[in-house]
Amino acid sequence: EVQLVESGGGLVQPGGSLRLSCAASGFTFSSYWMHWVRQAPGKGLVWVSRINSDGSSTSYADSVKGRFTISRDNAKNTLYLQMNSLRAEDTAVYYCARESLPENAFDIWGQGTMVTVSS
Amino acid sequence: DIQLTQSPSFLSASVGDRVTITCRASQGISSYLAWYQQKPGKAPKLLIYAASTLQSGVPSRFSGSGSGTEFTLTISSLQPEDFATYYCQQLNSYPITFGQGTRLEIK
Secondary structure: OOEEEEEOOEEEOOOOOEEEEEEEEOOOHHHOEEEEEEEOOOOOEEEEEEEOOOOOOEEEOOOOOOOEEEEEEOOOOEEEEEEOOOOHHHOEEEEEEEEEOOOOEEEEEOOOEEEEEOO | OOOEEEEOOEEEEOOOOOEEEEEEEOOOOOOOEEEEEEOOOOOOEEEEEOOOEEOOOOOOOEEEEEEOOEEEEEEOOOOHHHOOEEEEEEOOOOOOEEOOOEEEEEO
16 A cells, blocks of 8 residues: 655654654655645645655755755655754644656645644 | 635535636646645545646546636535545645635535
């Protein structure tokens, strides 16, 4: 079964750090671009970051640039999001998603992991 | 950044109704538009990509159309399981953006 499973969320104080993981299975992980998308409680979807298939190219939303780092380990079939200098406004459910090519859409999503930034 | 504006933001309809949701882009995005359905507490699910192509396994009562700056998602005959929130997404350029969502509720 094709699936993505996130982990690593939790409660962290403002200014703190957290690393999210997304374990992929059921498909050739190293062939796909991967993304992180977040959703604050009761709000809409917001794209956070993207990494290409071999990890050589990344993109970020302005709101997280310089604080978050996306990476991947294709040998472990795992995507990561290192989040530093966390703020209250980073509180959200974080989803990892696979981008299907050439369809250009997010066809597989994880179940999400909740990150709460609060003192 | 490309802004996507969905209308309406809220829609109340009955089982069997035909409904249409519109997504307008602030600049042309060719056909790089996708539609997602999200139910409470669940991850989004891909319905339509490339503006009008139905994702495998999605019922044929869902359809998409449009190109450039105006797009529509139509559900031809609402079923009970269709009551959810719908989002459009543009993948023409970074940052990738989503519409604000359309919440579809039972009348």
